[in-house]
Amino acid sequence: MTDFTPTEMMTIAAARQLTNKDVCFVGIGAPSAACNVARLTHAPDITLIYESGTIGTAPEVLPLSIGDGELCETALTTVAVPEMFRYWLQGGRISIGFLGAAQLDRFGNINTTVIGDYHHPKVRLPGGGGAPEIATSCGEIYITLKQATRSMVEKIDFYTSFGHGDGGDHRQRLGITTKGPTLLITDLAIWRPDPDSKEFVVHSLHRGVTRDMVQETCGWRVRFADSLDETPAPTTLELETLRDLQARTAAAHSGGRRAA
Amino acid sequence: MTDFTPTEMMTIAAARQLTNKDVCFVGIGAPSAACNVARLTHAPDITLIYESGTIGTAPEVLPLSIGDGELCETALTTVAVPEMFRYWLQGGRISIGFLGAAQLDRFGNINTTVIGDYHHPKVRLPGGGGAPEIATSCGEIYITLKQATRSMVEKIDFYTSFGHGDGGDHRQRLGITTKGPTLLITDLAIWRPDPDSKEFVVHSLHRGVTRDMVQETCGWRVRFADSLDETPAPTTLELETLRDLQARTAAAHSGGRRAA
């Protein structure tokens, strides 16, 4: 299959990183799609957890919200939200946490709180939700993001969640024992942190993407790995699985009455 | 009905103190019998809670242990033990806690831990279980005890749970906001703390009991109220309810195989 969108490539590239052994704390949007594509293709035994309390869920359609009924109906069990955050997230049972970002810097620090000054914001964003502790409690963090100079910035306005801080051993210096961001998957490329500096480095370009395209949509000066791969294009199975999932989702969510 | 034992009088006198509005944290033994007699006579809507997590239970027979299956089967709901101690006991939702004692002093301080020195005990007793926090978290504490100089002592060997300490406002000085022991019901009498000194004072003697009998079985010098009542004898209904309950209990607990 040759025809695919950058967002499809991003979602499928993220899905490929997941295994049957992973326990994922799933957010809405691209992470949810990626996790479920993984579950429906190569990782049927992956454990998906949504912060609404649903453990081991296997939704037929993607949830519109983090607490859709479908998640509970297909889950192994559903626990209270305080238990979710205490026993499961803080308890260190999640191997992979997914985060998105309104602003991201080269060290994987994320802002989803405000644009501008916190007390007099230009734009008040929704805020962190679970992100501050997801970022430090999960074994590692995968970030998905569509590239844009507006969102991939030299300096974020607010540390909603901590990535590698100023880089290097900044996490360890704060007493954080988890790995933090180990993967950034955008619509153009796959990035991994440099082992020492922790700055994100491009390791693989999606098909048809050039170095210039990555740099033009990124607000910091991009580092590329010495040997740069091309991300394998989505297979037919991957793409059909994703599109079927999205078609089922669109059909399901168009229901409901209009008047409230 | 004229014939009753001192223990029956003690249990029934305790039952009479309970109302439909009470939420009781029930221990095994006399408190359990008293609470269930109250439930089966004048207080059908009383809420009984056992520390195994059973809330609003209504056992047909008295449990042998704090976690008998009967308690769960007849309960409104059964919660985990950490929740029981956090949300229900520590959360301040229990109006009456019952405690027994191996040693009791005149201020309602209780020892169920050791006789003798803690580190080299003459007798190692079971210990406090829930008592240390029952004593301070419940709205008030009722104590039931068979009188004996061995158990009603001038000075207890170990403060398993705190009553009124040295008396007076000792509870308030420790920052405890609940009332503590407000009632002591023995097989001979009903005692209440003096409003100021908090020393237990005999207010009512059970039928046939003399002041001397109370003093002879108590290791401290007993104070009697100026006007001393006689505890009304058990009614037919009370006594039949208690005896039926105990007969059902004996029949149920004699079951089970002998070999293990």
Place this chain on the structure above:
Amino acid sequence: MNKFVPLSQAVRENLNDGDVVAFEGFTHLIPHAAAHEAIRQGRKDLTLIRMTPDIIYDQMIGMGMAKKVVFSYAGNPGVGLLRRMRDAIENQYPRGIETVEHSHSAMAQAYEAGAAGLPLAVFRGYKGADLPKVNPAIQSITCPYTGEELATVPSHRPDVTFIHAQKASARGDILIEGIIGVQKEAALAARRVVVTVEEVVPDFKGLHPNLCILPHWTVNAVAVVPGGAHPSYTHGYYARDNATYLEWDAISADRERFAAWMEEHVMQATPDAFAERVQGL
């Protein structure tokens, strides 16, 4: 005391101007009918607590009822931003509001600590994050055993918590099932508890022993409001009305349209309207 009362009475008797109040629900079981009744009764100067203030807090803020919002994620779930709340924060319209912002973990554990009768929640959180710099309520303690510095937040102790549930027993016990969220904790943390339910059943006999139940003596008032969570959903009764959530984005984007919508669908409506709204869902 009869626990079963009309919703208007339950709100009137339990929610006062200036109260600290939680209308809780985690996507599921959001107490929309109770919130609309509070709006109709025109309560003022409320401190609104909620992990995920969504449409109902957007509506209350837009109606000028809130002086403060304590929250961890202020979005229209799966749709986008809360436009009335943004307008209040960015432009002080219709009035400025104070915000006290936490993470989900902190909020959930603050309710849990409130239910547990403690003055604070202690947890491993906020490491490297900026919220402690802008929210002075976030403090820390040092573990006496390990020396680890752990975050603290004050426990939530609302004056009143409103929740929606599937069933009440005739005695007023409350059953919640499915995604149970933080409702039990939010209820047990509060001084007063008001519950709207889909229906009343004689008792809960025969149900599994370990279900999530609030005994009747923990609840101050129960109002039967079928459909009372709409456009949120009630597991086992009706599905989420996703179209209405999407539609809210446009309604809330415009001050005039918002005001007109509120007048028609809230101020001129009654709790009975909810049953009709969930027909066919």
Place this chain on the structure above:
Amino acid sequence: MNKFVPLSQAVRENLNDGDVVAFEGFTHLIPHAAAHEAIRQGRKDLTLIRMTPDIIYDQMIGMGMAKKVVFSYAGNPGVGLLRRMRDAIENQYPRGIETVEHSHSAMAQAYEAGAAGLPLAVFRGYKGADLPKVNPAIQSITCPYTGEELATVPSHRPDVTFIHAQKASARGDILIEGIIGVQKEAALAARRVVVTVEEVVPDFKGLHPNLCILPHWTVNAVAVVPGGAHPSYTHGYYARDNATYLEWDAISADRERFAAWMEEHVMQATPDAFAERVQGL
């Protein structure tokens, strides 16, 4: 990795000399079969954690396997004292043991804190009580908001926790129901988890969504041992064998009789014996 293994293998692979171990169960679901297997395998120098050490810990202590017991109520439930434990404490027979004593509230919250990944539990407890004078693990913190001094205890983090449950799914998920005690917390607080179950079912489909379940990936080994809680009980399977609890009082009162009983009923027995012991209960 196959989670389903014989009990002897589950114990051999997960319990080592010197381990900190919890065999939990609150009257209900006490893992007798697992404890007997540990006794047969002769593990030594164990630190035993349990809210209510009853017969099984009395047996292990009497067999000289324990160096330390962490507990809150050391009684034979509804019967009386634990005579082997008393003999160890009062007379150092067959060896002295160290005791670390707490209240139930502290023990339950220490498990809860362990499950929550925290180094300590913070609670309102021990006010005016003597235990803090004899247990140096009981410390305190000061609430930064109210100035209240609150008690702390170190969280429980067993090397391994053993529990008994009703059902495993074919994948190894565990269902516990009835009086659920502290088993979920004791399991999640531990590095390794071994579960004995009454039976294996294909899956838990169709069950209520909010039941107490340990997902298979939190469990290291599952052994199918019908009757494995006897003389404790398994809700929905068999009742408590009260007569055996009463009988234990006499058996444990005498060192010789105890030794003979253990030889016959534990050392020379196998896990299969438990199924027969619950016939007719």
